[in-house]
Amino acid sequence: MPMKLLDCDAGIPEREKHVYIKEAGEDTTKFLPVSNSATIPGSLSERGCAFCGAKLVIGGVLKDTIQMIHGPFGCSYDTWHTKRYPSDNDNFQLKYAWSTNVKEKNVVFGAEKLLKKSILEAFDAMPTIKRMFVYTTCSTALIGDDPKAVAKAVMAERPDVDIFVVECPGFAGVSQSKGHHVLNMGWIHEKVGQVEPVITSEYTINFIGDYNIQGDTDVLQRYWHKLGIQVLAHFTGNATYDELRGMHRAQLNVVNCARSAGYIANELQKQYGIPRLDIDSWGFSYMASGLRKVGDFFGIQDKVEALIAEEEAKWGPQMKWYKERLQGKKMAIWTGGPRLWHWTRAVEDDLGVQVVAMASKFGHQEDFEKVIARGREGTVYIDDGNELEFFEVIDMVKPDVIFTGPRVGELVKKLHIPYVNGHAYHNGPYMGFEGFVNLARDMYNAVNSPLWALAGQNIQGEVL
């Protein structure tokens, strides 16, 4: 079966190019969903905006940096606190939302003076913080403000501060993906190479594309520490602004999220000759494979094998327990993009779980090449899925559990289908060996919770 026009899409037949069901003997040279293209009018997309991709996913994770949103306050509030990425400095980045709070008069008369005033106020209010990201939004981009000129003027007045401007208003691209791209490319061109890191190990890496969701970075950092590897920069989990300015000195870029951060890894390889090693850091067997590759690169295979043996001894029995109980369950993954291909084989290899439907909000065709190569036959693959498609696909594949974000999660909960937060996790971290045990536990608890069935009972009129 080639591309699939779902019944609910009869009025928007263009959607056929975005939905694929894999059959035996097919490969990605025959069928590949259209992706990273504009949402079709009439399709109730679940995507976020380009600004959100820059701020919520990457920039907002930094633990020592003011995130000044140049726009109405909603742009700031709506990209604050919805992802739980902690830090080891008391979660500075999660406590505050900063905004220039642009109003109608600023749209009429310009908002550059307001931006400068807001930047100075923020630095004055937080005198220990000397780093800032400034983001344009739809309104301030449309009126033609020049935030880079403002940032330059502030840095001239205050030589101890440094500001990075992300010019990526919400309308700049078709999804969050554009924001990832703009931030990556801006950072490599404007900031990398400005700080010389202190090298303390003969083995140095940048770990790219992990955002410390519920402590993912902490898990991985323990591995690198045990291996004697110095991480010059985590892009961007639990990272500082200046660590990211010293990325040019690493010997290797280890990449997890290739979609949100592959750009900077490619540029670091091109401009500085630092090789890019892609790994999957979710999953028991994948994590071991990733560590083995790093071990082979540095010639520290013995240390790596000792670490893997220790972790497998500690967490393997729990994984086995969950695998015995989750074997054969059917799972849907409706997330951003890369988790589709990171997870589909991992849950099958490690837990015996079959992934029967996958939807990506902002993945590109590269992501669909990966996931279709890894995914099962009969599985439904969707780009930029809409709400009605989700209803129809649920009826088709009848998943036992759905990993998705809170927006689609609310829909799923109303259908009384077990749901686990696939973006910010239920009870993470999910990366590494212990992380995948956490994922298995959340899946097991979701699948076996009696609440889903109870929620579907109509007790109106019953005497309690």
Add this chain to the structure above:
Amino acid sequence: MATKADELVAFIQERCLWQFASRAHDRDENINGVLSLLGVILTGDSPQLETPMQRLHFANANLLAKEVKVAFPWLAEIPKEDMQGVLSGAIARIHELTVEKSLNGELNQPGY
């Protein structure tokens, strides 16, 4: 021989991320770099590991070598010249799937 190459290709497609780099020139470099080193490792020769990119390809190839030896016991039994034939076939097919006939519209964009 073609069947053996196909088995190897199916395994690589499912397991390896390096073949799916963002741009065609990077896919070319990775496919040739990793799979030529895979041949060196499987035939017991010593790989050259002088540059960072050679060490990168070795990291990807060495893990793959261990995995395919387990998945395909016939690899231990075929003569060296036949092994090269299988690998050449696999390189050509992976290249066809991920570069030549790929439907990915971003593969040949200039820049990243």
